[in-house]
Amino acid sequence: MRYFLSCLLLICPAASAQTKTIFVITDAERVGGVCRQDQTDPKDQEMRQLLTGEVNAAVDGFLAGGADEVIVWDGHDGSQTLSTLTIHPKARLVMGALGASMMMDRHFTAVAYVGQHSKANVRSGIMSHSYSSLGIQNMLLNGKPVGEIDVIAAIAGYFGSPVIMLSGDQAAANELHEIVPEAEVAVVKEGLGRYSCISLSAASARDLIREAARRSVAKIGSIKPYTVRGPVALQIEYTTRNSLPVGAESRAGAEVLDDRTIRFRGKDILEAWRLYRTQ
Numbered sequence: 001m002r003y004f005l006s007c008l009l010l011i012c013p014a015a016s017a018q019t020k021t022i023f024v025i026t027d028a029e030r031v032g033g034v035c036r037q038d039q040t041d042p043k044d045q046e047m048r049q050l051l052t053g054e055v056n057a058a059v060d061g062f063l064a065g066g067a068d069e070v071i072v073w074d075g076h077d078g079s080q081t082l083s084t085l086t087i088h089p090k091a092r093l094v095m096g097a098l099g100a101s102m103m104m105d106r107h108f109t110a111v112a113y114v115g116q117h118s119k120a121n122v123r124s125g126i127m128s129h130s131y132s133s134l135g136i137q138n139m140l141l142n143g144k145p146v147g148e149i150d151v152i153a154a155i156a157g158y159f160g161s162p163v164i165m166l167s168g169d170q171a172a173a174n175e176l177h178e179i180v181p182e183a184e185v186a187v188v189k190e191g192l193g194r195y196s197c198i199s200l201s202a203a204s205a206r207d208l209i210r211e212a213a214r215r216s217v218a219k220i221g222s223i224k225p226y227t228v229r230g231p232v233a234l235q236i237e238y239t240t241r242n243s244l245p246v247g248a249e250s251r252a253g254a255e256v257l258d259d260r261t262i263r264f265r266g267k268d269i270l271e272a273w274r275l276y277r278t279q
Contacts, residue, residue, distance in 0.1 A: 020068045020220065023108040023161070024091075025152060026055055028076040029117035029127040030168030032188035032205035035197040037127060042080035050202055051076070051115055052086045054167060054188070057206035058114050059088040061213025071108075073098065076115070100274040102152065104159040110220050111156045112165040112213065118172045119147025124191040125171035135242045137260070140235040141228065141269075149175050154269045157225035164223055165216035167209045169197065182223045186212040230268040234276055237261045252278065 028040045031051045039047050059070045073094040074082040087093050094103070104111075118125040120138055130139040130147035139146050141154070149172065153163045165184045166176045173185035186209040189199035200208065238244065238260045249256045253275040255263045266272030 018109070020066060020109045020217070021106075022062045022067045022070045022164075022217075023103065023106075023111045023156075024055065024058060024062075024070060024072045025075045025102075025111065025113050025116070025148075026051060026072060026082065027113070027115045027117055027148070028081060029115065029129075030172050030188070031115040032199045033202060034115075035126055035189070035199065036195050040077070040127070042077045048081055048083075048086075051081060052083075053202055053206050054209050055082065055114050056086075056088040056091075057210040058112065058165070058167065058213040059091045061210040061215075062112075062217055063090060064210075065214040065217030067109075067217050073103070100277045101159070101270065102155055104156050104161060107159050108156070108161045110164040110216070110223075111152070111161050112163065112216065113149065113152070113172075113176070114167050114209070116149060116166055116168045116172050117147070118169070118175045119145055119149065121145065122171050122175070124193065126169050126189065126191040126197050127194060128171065135238055136236060137239050138235075138237040140233075140237075142233055143235075147175070150179060151269075151273065153179060153226040154228045155273060157227040158268060158270050160225055162220070162223040162225045164219055165213055167205075167212065179226050180223060182219060184212040184216040184219065228269045230266070230271075232266050232269050232272040233263055234266070234272040235261065235263040236276065251275075 028051055033050050034047055062070050070091045072091050079095040084093055118128045120130040122128040130136050163180050167186040169189045169191050170187050173187050176183050188205040189197045191197050243259045253264050264272050264275040
């Protein structure tokens with residue numbers, strides 16, 4: 001019996017130790033050295049190299065900081081940008097569209113952004129937009145203008161996962177700090193206009209990202225998940241050439257406000273987002 005109890009004492013701490021998994025969401029508009037729309041084409045070889053370099057630097061930093069595993073989602077333009085040939089050998093790559101939960105139902109230890117852009121209509125935000133640069137004019141969450149940063153953080157927070165780090169331009173860093181002041185940021189470029197910027201070199205950007213990622217792991221446990229209290233209203237204003245289709249009024253949970261604007265109401269962020277995503 002004594003031997004059995006001794007074995008339990010040795011085994012249980014190891015068995016109960018929680019694996020630190022960081023979920024990294026990528027985009028291209030806020031990668032260092034990317035300042036023009038044509039550079040965001042997923043087949044643009046320079047952009048692919050720049051993004052891959054920043055992602056791999058972040059993975060290095062997370063692992064050096066004490067993370068056990070890093071899962072990277074190729075979140076730019078249909079997951080056509082990153083490759084298992086060049087991604088960090090210790091990372092795992094998610095490719096393809098995700099469901100409404102964005103895999104957050106896996107309850108990641110923490111979430112991070114690499115190359116993330118700011119929301120639509122931000123002055124000096126390089127190629128700023130909210131999910132669709134051509135299709136969506138504005139996106140409001142409980143009356144607040146939002147983009148990917150807020151929505152992803154809110155859905156992650158719904159499942160208890162905090163956002164700990166972002167790399168991008170100054171506008172994106174400011175946007176994250178509005179909702180998660182303690183998050184680490186790596187500002188790799190400054191926006192002068194929509195298609196003009198001052199960028200760090202690729203090597204300097206990677207060094208900055210690597211260090212921010214390393215520091216961010218130490219903040220796990222002290223950074224609280226970002227939560228949006230329900231009920232939630234998600235309002236989408238489309239561009240002039242993307243008027244609502246016939247029958248939009250019949251969508252579940254939908255309220256049509258005008259020719260281009262529709263609102264979805266849910267008891268929480270996940271329900272509202274799921275109603276919007278269900279075509």
